[in-house]
Amino acid sequence: EEQEEDVLRELRLFLRNVTERLALDRRFKAFTKPVDIEEVPDYLMVIRKPMDLSTLLTNIDQHKYVTVREFMSDTDLIWQNALEYNPDSDPMDRHIRHRACALKDTVRAIIRDELDEDFERVCEEIRESR
Numbered sequence: 001e002e003q004e005e006d007v008l009r010e011l012r013l014f015l016r017n018v019t020e021r022l023a024l025d026r027r028f029k030a031f032t033k034p035v036d037i038e039e040v041p042d043y044l045m046v047i048r049k050p051m052d053l054s055t056l057l058t059n060i061d062q063h064k065y066v067t068v069r070e071f072m073s074d075t076d077l078i079w080q081n082a083l084e085y086n087p088d089s090d091p092m093d094r095h096i097r098h099r100a101c102a103l104k105d106t107v108r109a110i111i112r113d114e115l116d117e118d119f120e121r122v123c124e125e126i127r128e129s130r
């Protein structure tokens with residue numbers, strides 16, 4: 001009903017704000033767009049579920065996320081994919097892994113500091129009722 005739509009609208013505002021702040025952080029530039037398959041031809045053979053910050057925004061606008069937990073599953077894909085595709089000891093791989101870990105820590109810190117657990121509980125109730 002109306003109150004539920006108000007809660008989900010507030011969730012989308014929060015998730016958009018978090019995503020836009022991540023996209024503005026220079027450390028995360030490589031995560032702002034899908035990995036370019038022209039530049040990385042074997043990427044989709046290694047990574048089954050690509051994800052990036054622009055796709056997160058599209059998903060938010062398409063009402064894909066009803067809870068922060070669902071949003072976090074997709075943000076986790078971004079850094080997990082980067083760790084999986086770039087496992088080597090060469091400086092480039094180490095550099096992208098360092099940024100992937102920074103993305104993981106930054107998202108968790110924002111959620112810990114800015115998400116009210118009662119709000120997330122209401123979102124989980126809505127998801128279970130659907």
Ligand SMILES: Cc1noc(C)c1-c1cc(NS(=O)(=O)c2ccccc2)cc(C(=O)O)c1
Pocket residue numbers: 030031034035036037039040081082085086096
């Ligand atoms: C993300 C990601 N996961 O695996 C890799 C590898 C990356 C990644 C993707 C991009 N952006 S891109 O796919 O458009 C591109 C790849 C190669 C040359 C030029 C552009 C950049 C970087 C980077 O470190 O700058 C890394």
